[in-house]
Amino acid sequence: MELGVHAAPLDFSSTYPIPDLDEGTASLHALAHGAADAPQKIYSRLQQPTVSRFEGALAKLEGAEHAVAYASGMAALTAVLMTLRVRHPEDDRPHVLALRPIYGGSDHLLDHGLTGCQVEWVKPEDVARKIRPETRLIIAETPANPTLKWLDIEQLVADANGAPVLIDSTFATPVLQTPLAHGATFVLHSATKFLGGHGDVLGGIVASNDDEWAAAMRHVRVVTGACLHPMAAWLCLRSLPTLPLRVRRATETATALVDFLNRQPAVARVDYPRADHPLLGSQMLGRGSLISFELTGGYEAAVALMKAVKLCTPAVSLGSTDTLIQHPAGLTHHVVPEDQRIEAGITAGMIRLSVGLESEEDLARDLAQALAIAATSAPAENREPAAQDAATPSSEMA
Numbered sequence: 001m002e003l004g005v006h007a008a009p010l011d012f013s014s015t016y017p018i019p020d021l022d023e024g025t026a027s028l029h030a031l032a033h034g035a036a037d038a039p040q041k042i043y044s045r046l047q048q049p050t051v052s053r054f055e056g057a058l059a060k061l062e063g064a065e066h067a068v069a070y071a072s073g074m075a076a077l078t079a080v081l082m083t084l085r086v087r088h089p090e091d092d093r094p095h096v097l098a099l100r101p102i103y104g105g106s107d108h109l110l111d112h113g114l115t116g117c118q119v120e121w122v123k124p125e126d127v128a129r130k131i132r133p134e135t136r137l138i139i140a141e142t143p144a145n146p147t148l149k150w151l152d153i154e155q156l157v158a159d160a161n162g163a164p165v166l167i168d169s170t171f172a173t174p175v176l177q178t179p180l181a182h183g184a185t186f187v188l189h190s191a192t193k194f195l196g197g198h199g200d201v202l203g204g205i206v207a208s209n210d211d212e213w214a215a216a217m218r219h220v221r222v223v224t225g226a227c228l229h230p231m232a233a234w235l236c237l238r239s240l241p242t243l244p245l246r247v248r249r250a251t252e253t254a255t256a257l258v259d260f261l262n263r264q265p266a267v268a269r270v271d272y273p274r275a276d277h278p279l280l281g282s283q284m285l286g287r288g289s290l291i292s293f294e295l296t297g298g299y300e301a302a303v304a305l306m307k308a309v310k311l312c313t314p315a316v317s318l319g320s321t322d323t324l325i326q327h328p329a330g331l332t333h334h335v336v337p338e339d340q341r342i343e344a345g346i347t348a349g350m351i352r353l354s355v356g357l358e359s360e361e362d363l364a365r366d367l368a369q370a371l372a373i374a375a376t377s378a379p380a381e382n383r384e385p386a387a388q389d390a391a392t393p394s395s396e397m398a
């Protein structure tokens, strides 16, 4: 309102006029070292007004002092891992604990040593035992992708014994969960999902109350150039006012569809948080709009289901206005080593559904016809998804 406009302004400038060189140099110095703003704008890789506006809005929603936005969720996670080297130059390979399951791309990034961190995979019950004085970060996703298991953030923070905890809260959004209020140090979102909300944006954002760390995050963004485009920031900003409505409506529809899926003979099991989950009402304010389910016909039934849906879109990603259906073992988590995938509960017959804003009746009708086709197409011998190619480029992950 103070700008005298109703919709947020959108500035596409990549560079800005610098009439006063002394002021320009001082501003560049500040921004290049992680300042959030400076009197003179310099270059949009250093600071961008529309992106800053989105960061301010998300920080408020997460109850954080700072938020730093990136070109994608993966760029945001990479930046967090890179800041460990900035904050601890004495560490050759910063020690990180990570909990599975986690989004397949994040799993791949952590598992392949690309960021120079020494990553140890742990189960939630082993965190307290595996934590070391030199552990620099603990990474977990709750709700977890794709099993939808919930982790007790306060318990994890207690077990971390002072080590920083990063929660990927993409599935929850700040509408359902605010991890910093439960003691987490960082909260990460793939803004590509619910924050963008319409399947037309790629972005990532991390929020925290740690001033030094926020400066390091901006510093890493300046030098790596993993910036969020202003148009993407604007689309995210535009989508935030409808976020609570979208999340609540999709959650209501998902809850109704769970009952429907539980009655289908082609469905062996539905994974959806229970109505009496101990964290419901305290950590999570709703059960969310993602559902995973196991098909009795295994992989062949999954292939048939993905082909047979007409209203649901067979596609990766989630949190859009429309319903997306996908096969984690073959797509989002394909890059995870098979034994780890299976141990994490990601089976060949598992389907993940991201419920959108269509009517419950239309979705149930579509799923019923597709499940009927899937039920008839499953042979007795189940195939597995195609074997992994070690050289799979990470751009194939979503």
Ligand SMILES: Cc1ncc(COP(=O)(O)O)c(C=O)c1O
Binding pocket: 072, 073, 074, 075, 103, 105, 106, 141, 145, 168, 170, 171, 189, 190, 191, 192, 202, 203, 204, 317, 398
């Ligand atoms: C939970 C979660 N975190 C992070 C990411 C990565 O985000 P992006 O695709 O925006 O890089 C994804 C992508 O699917 C995700 O599901």
